[in-house]
Each structure stands twice: as structure tokens, then as C-alpha cells.
Amino acid sequence: MFGAHGEFDICSQPPTMYLKLVGSFNNEGITLLTNGVVQELSTHPKGTVKFVVVNLEEFELLTLDSLDSLETYFASVKERGYQRVDYLFANIIAKNMFEKVWKNSEVEVNFYKDSESYLQQHPDDEYIKTYW
Secondary structure, X not given: OOOOOOEEEXXXXXXXXXXXXXXXXXXXXXXXXXXXXXXXXXXXXXXXXXXXXXXXXXXXXXXXXXXXXXXXXXXXXXXXXXXXXXXXXXXXXXXXXXHHHHOOOOOEEEEEOOHHHHHHXXXXXXXHHHXX
16 A cells, blocks of 8 residues: 555664665655654764665655655765665665666665575674664
């Protein structure tokens, strides 16, 4: 069922920020997500968050009106100095969309079928072990 905006959870433990996206996102949802990320980042010294892990297990889709907002959001993310973004549970549509968003960026982007495959590459990520 299509939600009004999409839902998200954010947690940051520098150098990593964790995002969980749930449902369908429209323009307002992307704006709320962007504001939430900015607010979360403001709780840490600038430049201390270098990695982002995004759980897409319950993510459904984006509406057409949200695509421009998403591209603006990712442009600002690139400026924040992120070095790597890891997507968990990305389906083929989400993978294609996020590959296009990060194209021509210096940010390393990885896709994992689930949290177990992510942990094979990042075995010390206690947050993923405990909460996802």
C-alpha cells in the first residue's frame, strides 16, 4: 500500500550512519529524509561520518515527483565527504536507480543481497549484528 511520505529510521555512530527506508517515498518523504539526515549529522563534528549503510528491505518505490529531490539530496551527500555507501536488500529497480544517482561520483557504492553478505565484508559492524 502506498504511504503518504515513506518512513525512515536514522542512527549514526561515526564514522557510519545507518538508514532504514520503509515504504514508498514521495517528494515530501524525500524532503523529510533529507532534513532528518542533516539534523542527525549536526550532532557530530563535521566530516566524522564517512560511511552510510542503507537498509532497503522494506523500501518500495519512489514517486516521479521525488526523483528531483532525491538527486538534490545525493548531490549534497557527495559534498559531505562520504567515502562509501552500502545498500542492503536492494532489488534490481532500486539498484539501477541508485547506480544512476551515484554515477560519476567518487563515492564507493556497494550492493548486498542481505545483512549477512554485508557482514562478510564488514565483520566488525556491531550495529548491523545487533540491530538489523
